[in-house]
Amino acid sequence: xxxxxxxxxxxxxxxxxxxxxxxxxxxxxxxxxxxxxxxxxxxxxxxxxxxxxxxxxxxxxxxxxxxxxxxxxxxxxxxxxxxxxxxxxxxxxxxxxxxxxxxxxxxxxxxxxxxxxxxxxxxxxxxxxxxxxxxxxxxxxxxxxxxxxxxxxxxxxxxxxxxxxxxxxxxxxxxxxxxxxxxxxxxxxxxxxxxxxxxxxxxxxxxxxxxxxxxxxxxxxxxxxx
Amino acid sequence: xxxxxxxxxxxxxxxxxxxxxxxxxxxxxxxxxxxxxxxxxxxxxxxxxxxxxxxxxxxxxxxxxxxxxxxxxxxxxxxxxxxxxxxxxxxxxxxxxxxxxxxxxxxxxxxxxxxxxxxxxxxxxxxxxxxxxxxxxxxxxxxxxxxxxxxxxxxxxxxxxxxxxxxxxxxxxxxxxxxxxxxxxxxxxxxxxxxxxxxxxxxxxxxxxxxxxxxxxxxxxxxxxxxxxxxxxxxxxxxxxxxxxxxxxxxxxxxxxxxxxxxxxxxxxxxxxxxxxxxxxxxxxxxxxxxxxxxxxxxxxxxxxxxxxxxxxxxxxxxxxxxxxxxxxxxxxxxxxxxxxxxxxxxxxxxxxxxxxxxxxxxxxxxxxxxxxxxxxxxxxxxxxxxxxxxxxxxxxxxxxxxxxxxxxxxxxxxxxxxxxxxxxxxxxxxxxxxxxxxxxxxxxxxxxxxxxxxxxxxxxxxxxxxxxxxxxxxxxxxxxxxxxxxxxxxxxxxxxxxxxxxxxxxxxxxxxxxxxxxxxxxxxxxxxxxxxxxxxxxxxxxxxxxxxxxxxxxxxxxxxxxxxxxxxxxxxxxxxxxxxxxxxxxxxxxxxxxxxxxxxxxxxxxxxxxxxxxxxxxxxxxxxxxxxxxxxxxxxxxxxxxxxxxxxxxxxxxxxxxxxxxxxxxxxxxxxxxxxxxxxxxxxxxxxxxxxxxxxxxxxxxxxxxxxxxxxxxxxxxxxxxxxxxxxxxxxxxxxxxxxxxxxx
Numbered sequence: 022x023x024x025x026x027x028x029x030x031x032x033x034x035x036x037x038x039x040x041x042x043x044x045x046x047x048x049x050x051x052x053x054x055x056x057x058x059x060x061x062x063x064x065x066x067x068x069x070x071x072x073x074x075x076x077x078x079x080x081x082x083x084x085x086x087x088x089x090x091x092x093x094x095x096x097x098x099x100x101x102x103x104x105x106x107x108x109x110x111x112x113x114x115x116x117x118x119x120x121x122x123x124x125x126x127x128x129x130x131x132x133x134x135x136x137x138x139x140x141x142x143x144x145x146x147x148x149x150x151x152x153x154x155x156x157x158x159x160x161x162x163x164x165x166x167x168x169x170x171x172x173x174x175x176x177x178x179x180x181x182x183x184x185x186x187x188x189x190x191x192x193x194x195x196x197x198x199x200x201x202x203x204x205x206x207x208x209x210x211x212x213x214x215x216x217x218x219x220x221x222x223x224x225x226x227x228x229x230x231x232x233x234x235x236x237x238x239x240x241x242x243x244x245x246x247x
Numbered sequence: 248x249x250x251x252x253x254x255x256x257x258x259x260x261x262x263x264x265x266x267x268x269x270x271x272x273x274x275x276x277x278x279x280x281x282x283x284x285x286x287x288x289x290x291x292x293x294x295x296x297x298x299x300x301x302x303x304x305x306x307x308x309x310x311x312x313x314x315x316x317x318x319x320x321x322x323x324x325x326x327x328x329x330x331x332x333x334x335x336x337x338x339x340x341x342x343x344x345x346x347x348x349x350x351x352x353x354x355x356x357x358x359x360x361x362x363x364x365x366x367x368x369x370x371x372x373x374x375x376x377x378x379x380x381x382x383x384x385x386x387x388x389x390x391x392x393x394x395x396x397x398x399x400x401x402x403x404x405x406x407x408x409x410x411x412x413x414x415x416x417x418x419x420x421x422x423x424x425x426x427x428x429x430x431x432x433x434x435x436x437x438x439x440x441x442x443x444x445x446x447x448x449x450x451x452x453x454x455x456x457x458x459x460x461x462x463x464x465x466x467x468x469x470x471x472x473x474x475x476x477x478x479x480x481x482x483x484x485x486x487x488x489x490x491x492x493x494x495x496x497x498x499x500x501x502x503x504x505x506x507x508x509x510x511x512x513x514x515x516x517x518x519x520x521x522x523x524x525x526x527x528x529x530x531x532x533x534x535x536x537x538x539x540x541x542x543x544x545x546x547x548x549x550x551x552x553x554x555x556x557x558x559x560x561x562x563x564x565x566x567x568x569x570x571x572x573x574x575x576x577x578x579x580x581x582x583x584x585x586x587x588x589x590x591x592x593x594x595x596x597x598x599x600x601x602x603x604x605x606x607x608x609x610x611x612x613x614x615x616x617x618x619x620x621x622x623x624x625x626x627x628x629x630x631x632x633x634x635x636x637x638x639x640x641x642x643x644x645x646x647x648x649x650x651x652x653x654x655x656x657x658x659x660x661x662x663x664x665x666x667x668x669x670x671x672x673x674x675x676x677x678x679x680x681x682x683x684x685x686x687x688x689x690x691x692x693x694x695x696x697x698x699x700x701x702x703x704x705x706x707x708x709x710x711x712x713x714x715x716x717x718x719x720x721x722x723x724x725x726x727x728x729x730x731x732x733x734x735x736x737x738x739x740x741x742x743x744x745x746x747x748x749x750x751x752x753x754x755x756x757x758x759x760x761x762x763x764x765x766x767x768x769x770x771x772x773x774x775x776x777x778x779x780x781x782x783x784x785x786x787x788x789x790x791x792x793x794x795x796x797x798x799x800x801x802x803x804x805x806x807x808x809x810x811x812x813x814x815x816x817x818x819x820x821x822x823x824x825x826x827x828x829x830x831x832x833x834x835x836x837x838x839x840x841x842x843x844x845x846x847x848x849x850x851x852x853x854x855x856x857x858x859x860x861x862x863x864x865x866x867x868x869x870x871x872x873x874x875x876x877x878x879x880x881x882x883x884x885x886x887x888x889x890x891x892x893x894x895x896x897x898x899x900x901x902x903x904x905x906x907x908x909x910x911x912x913x914x915x916x917x918x919x920x921x922x923x924x925x926x927x928x929x930x931x932x933x934x935x936x937x938x939x940x941x942x943x944x945x946x947x948x949x950x951x952x953x954x955x956x957x958x959x960x961x962x963x964x965x966x967x968x969x970x971x972x973x974x975x976x977x978x979x980x981x982x983x984x985x986x987x988x989x990x991x992x993x
Binding site: 041070224230233 | 390662673675
C-alpha cells in the first residue's frame, strides 16, 4: 500500500508516522510537501500531528488553506482514504471534510497522557480489524482537542454511525472522568458519512510498538493494509 | 563616558583594564560589546578557576566543556550531545517567554553541534505556592516550556520541580537538551581558513533582549519588574523551521561550522567563532535582516532576538543555503567574513562602527579568584539534634507530607509537556529516570541498539547544609537514579545556580560544592562534559539581601545495554520487598522534607555519602537487572522510605505489608533521606540468589515485607501493627496536591 504523508511547516509527527508505515509495517510511504497540488497514485493520505504553521490563528486553520489541503479535499471527494491524526484531524475539520470543530481543552492546558478509547464503529476501512466495543490504550497530546458539534448534528452523526472512538475507562465505560479534554459525548474520533475520511485526536503511531508501552495503535494500520 | 561603563555592567577596575589593553576609550558600540562579553554570564569570570576541578575525560568523551555542548560516543555509528543551561533571571521577569526562550536556546546549542535534538528536560525551582505571584510564575514557566517544546516537536522527558522560600524572587529554570548525530560528524563553531563567510539564518533581528547578558549577571533590586524589555520573545514555529532547515544544510554538507546566537547576540557569536578559529572577523551590519526600522549598529550587534544561527561556510555555498532558507520561510543573509588579522570589525553602510581585538573581547575578560569565607550560618545549623524533635503521629505526618508540593506527583507539570513526540520515549516521566531509544527516522543509519537514560537532580537543601557533602550527595543521587533503571552513567552536564559571587560566603559555597561534585564524579567514573553557571541569583530589597540556596543541578546521562531496563513500580502480588544499600547507619532526618514540612526546620548536616558503597550499589543494581533478579527498583529520596514505598505502589492497585524490626524512632526510620538506598522487589523463588549477590558485593540488605493484592499499606513493628492505610485516598491526595495548590490564582 502506498501512503502519502502530508508535511506542512510545523508538522512534527511526520517522521513518527513514516517510521511506523515503513519500518514496522513494511509499506511504502512518501512525504508530500504542502505546496504540492496532486495526490494521484497514493492509496491513503495521512495528515500527521504537529503544529502546522505554528497553529497560529487556530489549530489547523492555516494549513487548510494550502495547495496540498485542497488536493486532500479532492482526493477525499473521489473516495480516497484520508487519515488525520491530532493536528491532522484539526485540519480535516477546518477543511470541512469532517464535521465539528476542535476547541481548546476544557482545563485550558496542553494534555499529554495515555487514555483508553472505545471503538464505536468497526465498519470503516480504518477500523475493520477491530471489534466494536474493544478498548484501546493510546496516548493523546494536544491543547485543542475538545470535540464539539451542535446537538442536532451530533444526533445525525450518531444515526449515520460517524462516531468512531470515545474516551472511556479501562473497562470500556464512558464516564466524565475518562474524558480528558471535555469533548462532547467523550468523542475522540469521527469519520465522514462515506467512511473514507477519519480523524482522531489520539496518536496511534505512538502506540505501535511494545517497547513504547502499547501496540494497540497497530490495529488501525493493520485495518488499512488488510 | 566614565558613567557609561557602569550601565554596561563593568566595574571601574574592569573599565581601566579595557583602557589599558585598548590604549584608548572604547566608543559606545564597543563598550556595549565588551560589557556583554565580559559579563559573568558570558565570561564565567568568577567560576572559571573552580570549574577546572571537574573530571572531563573518559574513553567515551569526544568533546568536553568548551563547545556549545558536550559529545559522547554511544556506539560505532551514533554520538550523543547534551547540555543544561539556566534561564533564571528572564523567567522571573516574564515567565512564559523567559522559560520558552530557555528551551529554544538550549535546542540551538545542540543544533550547533550538528545534532538533531531528541529530548528535553527541565529543572524548576520556585518560592512557596501560597504566594500568588509564585502561582503565576509556575503556570507561566510551565506554559512557556510546554508551548515551545511541544510545538518544536522535541519531547520533554524528564525534570524536577521544587519549592522553597529562598527562590521566591529568584526562581530557577534550567533547561536541558540532548541530541544525536552520526559518529564522526560533529560540528564546532570554527572556520577552517580566513575568507570563509558568516551567514545569519533564521528569524529577523529586532530590539528584544538587548542587554540580556548584563541583566543575567546582576542581582535583582527593587526595579526588577521594569526589566521586561530585556527578555527575548520566543517563536517555536520559527525554531522548528530553523531546525529542519539546519538539518538539511548539514546533511548536504554546506557548512564548516555553526554557532547559535544567544547572550550578546551577533557580537557574541561572531567574536566566539573568530576566537576559536584563531582569526579576525568583519561584519556588515546593514546586511542583517531587521524586524524594525531605524535600528542602530549597537542594537543590531547586541540584540538577543531568538531563533537565529550563524553559519560558517565557503562563499560559493551561500546561494544554496539561501535557497534552503527560502523554502523554509527563513531570513538568510551573508553578514560577514573571517579575516587573518585577529581584529573584530563591524561596519554599517561602509562606516567602521567598532574595532576591537578579538582576544580582548573573548579571552581577556578578567578572571577572578574571589574571596571565600565559610558562612557563619553553618554554626547554627550544626547545633541541630534530631532526638529533641517531638514525636508526631505517623499517619498525620504522612498525610501532611503527601500534601507537600515537593513530595506530591508532578503530573500537573509533565502532562503539559509532549513527552512522546518522536516515538522514542521508553520510560516516561514520573520515575527515577527517563529511558529513550535512539532512532532518527529521516536517516535510518542513525539507530542504536543501546538505550539511553536521563535524570535531572538537585537537592539544594543538602547543599545549603554542607556544600561539599551536598555536592557529593547530588551527583551520587543522579547516578543512583540511572542505576535504578539499569543504566551506566556516561556523562554529566551541570548547571551551577548560586547567589552573588561578590559575597565571600557564596563563593565558598560554590568552591565547596564543585569540590564535592568533582570528587563524586571522579569516584563514580563520570566525566562532566558541559555545563553552565548562573550567579547573582540574589534579590536586594531595602535592607535585606536574599540569596538562593546553593543549587547545583546535575543531569546525568547513562547507557542501557541489551534493552534491560526497569521502572520503579511493584509488579505483582506476593513479591518480596527489600531495601538495599548503605544501611548500617543511623537514620538522619537532617535536611529532609520531613524536617521542613512537619517541623518547619532546615537544619543539621548532610548524611554523608560513602562513595565506595555508592559505586558498589550501582554495579549491583545493574547486575541484578541484567540477570532479571529484581522486578522494580526505586531510589529512596525526598520523603524517605515511606514515600519511596508509596511511589512503588501508586498506580498499581497493589498493597504491601511491611514488617519492621528496628529500635530507631519510626518517624526517623521512615522519613530519613539517608543516601545510597534503593527499594527493590524480588520474586520469592529468587530471594536466596538475590541475597547472595547483594552480600557478595558488600551491600547491606533488609527484607521489608511483601506486596499484597488488597490496595492497603500495613506497617508492623516487631509484628505489632502500627499503621494500616488504604492506598486509594493517599494516591488521590498525592495526585491532586499540585493542582489544588495552584488554584485560586489572582
